[in-house]
Amino acid sequence: MELAGQAALLATWEAGLAAGRSGRALLLHTVARPGAGTAELLAVPLGERDTELFGLRVELFGEQLNVRAGCPGCAEEMEFAFDARQLVGSALSGSVRELGDPGESGGVGELGDAGKSAGVGKSGGAAESSQAGPLWVELDGWRVGFRLPTPGDVAAAEQAPAGRGRAVLLERCVLTAEHGGEPVAARQLPEPVQRRMAEAAAAADPCADVRLNLSCPECGRQALAELDIASYLWEELDDWARATLLDVHLLATAYGWGEAEILALSPLRRRYYLELCADA
Structure with a gap:
């Protein structure tokens, strides 16, 4: 990630700390669709926004998403991974594809009941x-x-x-x-x-309400879990920002460098300098 990109993400994170759920989603969408005004971003369908947020997530942190969810039957915590692009494709096609072994957590993208997007339940017809x-x-x-x-x-x-x-x-x-x-x-x-x-x-x-089809490896209970990509991506950005600022703090303390100089370092060189600090 380039210096300008890291600085912009840190600014987005800083602005989002005082924002609510919708405000954070808007900030993330601003990063995903640069140059778009607030009015434009607030007027797109939810699924279009979330598809673009999935794309931003792939660009920033890679295609694999790691998700944890509690089993509604036995309360066992399930942990699984899936591909973001595959999830979007499955949601758009209205299909559910299992991932991994049948005994493990698996499953992506089914159309949910649209409760988040429309405020109402699902029905036939x-x-x-x-x-x-x-x-x-x-x-x-x-x-x-x-x-x-x-x-x-x-x-x-x-x-x-x-x-x-x-x-x-x-x-x-x-x-x-x-x-x-x-x-x-x-x-x-x-x-x-x-x-x-x-x-x-x-x-x-369909991408406005993506659900994960889960199977508990302990009790076999089947369940659907909603994936809110805006909240998920914000949590990842929060983790990244705090870790990055810690790196800046440690290297600034050790070498007297400014934030811009530290962010300009490649991840490999930054990690190497941090290891030297730890060994000193």
Whole structure:
């Protein structure tokens, strides 16, 4: 990683320390899509953003993701690894591919219930959809046109009063709604219609809700675990930033170099100097 890249990442990390979940995701997306303005980043579908964050993760830390999860059956901690590109490909195709031996944790990318992206559950049924225009669902005399949720929608829902987040998502994403030919407000949509909307959103934007298909090696319990790439990537960036600043501190103390000089060192040379400090 070049000096400018390291300095920019440290600046991103510093800004994110005081930010919430949505703010950190926005900062990471700014790195993944340089030159884009805040309005543009807040207006893309969640799956598009997360796909770009997976790409950023590959660029910064490699393709292999190491994940830990607790078994819901026996509480045993499971640890497994999978390929980020494979995960995105599996999610986009709507398939689930097992990784590793059957007795080990494995599995990538299945479409979840869209609870994170749409604020509603999953249901059967079909819907008319188009990436170029609104999504449409029809059920029992209800007809609803809506757009895919965006990071801006999620941020607004997180800032809403307790218990209002789901309603805020609906109000922002529903473009038109009617029952029996008469217009209705988004808040009047019944639960079955909202579930059908969630399925349509998940089908149109599968990377917005990526799940891991897990099998506990101890008890064999099958479970689905959500992978929030923004939170995952932030944790990795936090670990990297703290380790990098520790390196800067140790080398600055030993040699009197400035931060820019230390960051300009290759990882190999930096590690060698740190080993010399330890041996001194």
